[in-house]
Amino acid sequence: MQKKxxxxxxxxxxxxxxxxxxxxxFGSSLSEDGGFSFVYYRDIFLTQRYxxxxxxxxxxxxxxxxxxxxxxxPAGFFLAKTNLPLKNVFKICFLIPFIIPSYIVxxxxxxxxxxxGFLNTLLSHYTPLSPESISNFMYSLYxxxxxxxxxxxxVVMLMTEYALKNINPRLEESGLIAGSIFQVVRQITLPxxxxxxxxxxxxxxxxxxxxxxxxxxxxxxxxxxxxxxxxSAFYNEKAATAIAFPLIAITIMLMxxxxxxxxxxxxxxxxxxxxxxxIRYQERWLTVIGILFCTFIFILCVVVxxxxxxVGSKTVSAYYDAFNLAKNGIKNTILYGSLGAxxxxxxxxxxxxxxxxxQSKLRNSIAPFIWLFFAVPATxxxxxxxxxxxxxxxxxxxxxxSLWIIILGYGARFLPLSSRIMANYFKQISNSTEExxxxxxxxxxxxxxxxxxxxxxxGIVAAWLISFIFCVxxxxxxILVYPPGHxxxxxxxxxxxxxxxxxxxxxxxLIIVGMTLLPLGIFLAISRYFLTMEAKVSRVLR
Amino acid sequence: MNVLEVKHVIKIxxxxxxxxxxxxxxxxxxLLAILGPSGCGKTTTLRMIAGLEVxxxxxxxxxxxxxxxxxxxxxxxxxxxxxxxxxxxxxxPHMTVYKNxxxxxxxxxxxxxxxxxxxxxxxxxxxxxxxxNEYPARLSGGQQQLxxxxxxxxxxxxxxxxxxxxSNIDVQLRDDIRKEIKRIQQETGITTVYVTHDQEDAxxxxxxxxxxxxxxVEQIDSPEEIYFSPGSLFVANFIGESNTIPAxxxxxxxxxxxxxxxxxxxxxxxxxxxxxxxxPHQVQIEQNGFYxxxxxxxxxxxxxxxxxxGIPQGxxxxxxxxxxxxxxxxxxxxxxxxxxxx
Numbered sequence: 001m002q003k004k005x006x007x008x009x010x011x012x013x014x015x016x017x018x019x020x021x022x023x024x025x026f027g028s029s030l031s032e033d034g035g036f037s038f039v040y041y042r043d044i045f046l047t048q049r050y051x052x053x054x055x056x057x058x059x060x061x062x063x064x065x066x067x068x069x070x071x072x073x074p075a076g077f078f079l080a081k082t083n084l085p086l087k088n089v090f091k092i093c094f095l096i097p098f099i100i101p102s103y104i105v106x107x108x109x110x111x112x113x114x115x116x117g118f119l120n121t122l123l124s125h126y127t128p129l130s131p132e133s134i135s136n137f138m139y140s141l142y143x144x145x146x147x148x149x150x151x152x153x154x155v156v157m158l159m160t161e162y163a164l165k166n167i168n169p170r171l172e173e174s175g176l177i178a179g180s181i182f183q184v185v186r187q188i189t190l191p192x193x194x195x196x197x198x199x200x201x202x203x204x205x206x207x208x209x210x211x212x213x214x215x216x217x218x219x220x221x222x223x224x225x226x227x228x229x230x231x232s233a234f235y236n237e238k239a240a241t242a243i244a245f246p247l248i249a250i251t252i253m254l255m256x257x258x259x260x261x262x263x264x265x266x267x268x269x270x271x272x273x274x275x276x277x278x279i280r281y282q283e284r285w286l287t288v289i290g291i292l293f294c295t296f297i298f299i300l301c302v303v304v305x306x307x308x309x310x311v312g313s314k315t316v317s318a319y320y321d322a323f324n325l326a327k328n329g330i331k332n333t334i335l336y337g338s339l340g341a342x343x344x345x346x347x348x349x350x351x352x353x354x355x356x357x358x359q360s361k362l363r364n365s366i367a368p369f370i371w372l373f374f375a376v377p378a379t380x381x382x383x384x385x386x387x388x389x390x391x392x393x394x395x396x397x398x399x400x401x402s403l404w405i406i407i408l409g410y411g412a413r414f415l416p417l418s419s420r421i422m423a424n425y426f427k428q429i430s431n432s433t434e435e436x437x438x439x440x441x442x443x444x445x446x447x448x449x450x451x452x453x454x455x456x457x458x459g460i461v462a463a464w465l466i467s468f469i470f471c472v473x474x475x476x477x478x479i480l481v482y483p484p485g486h487x488x489x490x491x492x493x494x495x496x497x498x499x500x501x502x503x504x505x506x507x508x509x510l511i512i513v514g515m516t517l518l519p520l521g522i523f524l525a526i527s528r529y530f531l532t533m534e535a536k537v538s539r540v541l542r
Numbered sequence: 543m544n545v546l547e548v549k550h551v552i553k554i555x556x557x558x559x560x561x562x563x564x565x566x567x568x569x570x571x572x573l574l575a576i577l578g579p580s581g582c583g584k585t586t587t588l589r590m591i592a593g594l595e596v597x598x599x600x601x602x603x604x605x606x607x608x609x610x611x612x613x614x615x616x617x618x619x620x621x622x623x624x625x626x627x628x629x630x631x632x633x634x635p636h637m638t639v640y641k642n643x644x645x646x647x648x649x650x651x652x653x654x655x656x657x658x659x660x661x662x663x664x665x666x667x668x669x670x671x672x673x674x675n676e677y678p679a680r681l682s683g684g685q686q687q688l689x690x691x692x693x694x695x696x697x698x699x700x701x702x703x704x705x706x707x708x709s710n711i712d713v714q715l716r717d718d719i720r721k722e723i724k725r726i727q728q729e730t731g732i733t734t735v736y737v738t739h740d741q742e743d744a745x746x747x748x749x750x751x752x753x754x755x756x757x758x759v760e761q762i763d764s765p766e767e768i769y770f771s772p773g774s775l776f777v778a779n780f781i782g783e784s785n786t787i788p789a790x791x792x793x794x795x796x797x798x799x800x801x802x803x804x805x806x807x808x809x810x811x812x813x814x815x816x817x818x819x820x821x822p823h824q825v826q827i828e829q830n831g832f833y834x835x836x837x838x839x840x841x842x843x844x845x846x847x848x849x850x851x852g853i854p855q856g857x858x859x860x861x862x863x864x865x866x867x868x869x870x871x872x873x874x875x876x877x878x879x880x881x882x883x884x
Binding site: 446 | 592593594618619620621622623624625626628629630631632634636637645646649693697703
């Protein structure tokens, strides 16, 4: 009973934060003057301009997916299959562009390739390209795709690496006995990990469709920015919703395909996690290519953006000014980020439990169902939350005018993520540890407190830190819902960008980078400790 | 007095009936082994007794009180007062041995001093006293096993349930732990249900064995009865080595076998197909044996040979210390045989 009530409560909370706003929003977009109407949808699908916007979104997603794969698949291969030196350093560095908010990398590259940018000057001097054409490239769909690929290629890389490490090495060994590396990679390895790669490409495609920060920064007209404009410039929330419709339809469709087809398949082929190691190719030339390739990516994705920002911030006084300017933002970001991460961890804990540990017919449907919401664009969530909470009566008004609407926004955006993280940790703990307590007649709360929570310690810390990182960088939802005086750092950054000197913008960007990388550092530091713990624990939890 | 009564219990998982009308009872102080191949429903049955699964039909009585009837759970976990040892032991890795054992005692609300006394006593019983403050990860597999048992019996439960507790233990250790289990069970006199797929476990530990197959209890009897008088063809083939020869009943107590007509108890049947069952050691190769066959295969199994003797409709197994050539014609007799119905 305790269990049912608790889990029911948190599931209801999830429905309220994530599901309700979206459904509500669509419901209202279908009514006009109190009656049922398709008028907003008709406008969209019949207007040439909107068709162009939809196409733009698709082009952005397609190019980003292609570029991310070009960088991510080889990077994953070199990490998993060769004797690349400094492998872990490379891996962690490659995570940085994914961890720090995407628009930061955008700001850096825009500085570099903008009309007065260093690289622009260099290129226009030594090549026939004009400064305008270079700058135009940056502020175009192609530039946006380039930046977004830097942000998202780690997804492809990680999933490729994971898949490669999970192939049963015997399958490749039996090929190596008879053939060359090329043959084995082409005919055995690649087909085996193809589903995992396709799946990762699909995730990148979906995430690029719902990206708001970079298109907004580079003034590219796509669906997410269009929703924002309709809502905040024209106060036309119904039109905003109607524009969101094709976006959500496409993403949810893809998400279902990904879940049903690829996810199932990749597990089927890879089978159980192989405990017998991974084949590593020892060839010298392969290592050399790996070093060159990874260094190139490293420079492009990490060194260039971060150095640009550092050089751009010029003096210490820039940081001083930035701090002064963003004092409130920094304070809010830390506070809201912590509250958001705590909310996400607690609710994610129970949702993860629900999707992994509860035996019911619902179980198999809940997990992918929660995951679906990760694809919902931030701006859509923002509009939906305002729709639900902006009403005069009681609790809603309280939420609407306070920091809690930001927390709810974080919840709506990242609950799918935090619950997924928790679910993965729950998967590693055998049901019998809990049943041993049940048989002894302990109450569910006592079992939670004494057994489940302590065993999940690492998962809880990981979920909190990752949630915090994402909350700190959140832009798309916050920018729509934040009440006056409650702006967070990304909002400050976007506001000052228009009218502040470049050095302050760079300094602010680096402050955000610091605030996201610090938790990552903590995470890595403790994961070392927990890994040794885990090795011990796994001896007991056979 | 029966501590456990299971009556016509049925459990459906998904669309499959995994337990199909199982009934048995366990007397106070007895150890019942539920023996069967994997997937026969034995673990599910145990989990229903523990209250971890809800039966779809049937009754479970614990110590004379109704625990569950059909899909209604009458007795809570606490009221059942059961100890359980899980297949993966399920020791809590973040708690010391002491804390692991203490958990159940706290549930029943003992004071600190009482708890300490009981924990020390039970650790003494399993000879693990010096490990009280260790974490489970620092113990060997066999020691973890003993702690899991200590944790299950410390509350002096009415019933101890063990779910294949030896399946993760090295072969050499198994024997020792098995002896320990036997000793602890006898000393504490705790009524036990022990689920296993290992015949040796069942034979060495159990007062009674229930052989399960495809969700049904095929036979409940003492180990000797199970071995010498299997109640069904499945039991005969599953337990030990056996010979089963197809036979046809032609009249009351009269069957036709590959060697011709025999008289044999047919349990009242007058027509139909059956199998003639006998163990390999009930076959004796001797000069004036009743039947004739050809040695097909010879295997040395330590101290004696196993011979496969070819007969008109198949082959039979027997043991012998003497050496016979392959292809040699031998005569043999069957000391005791029984009819089984499939």
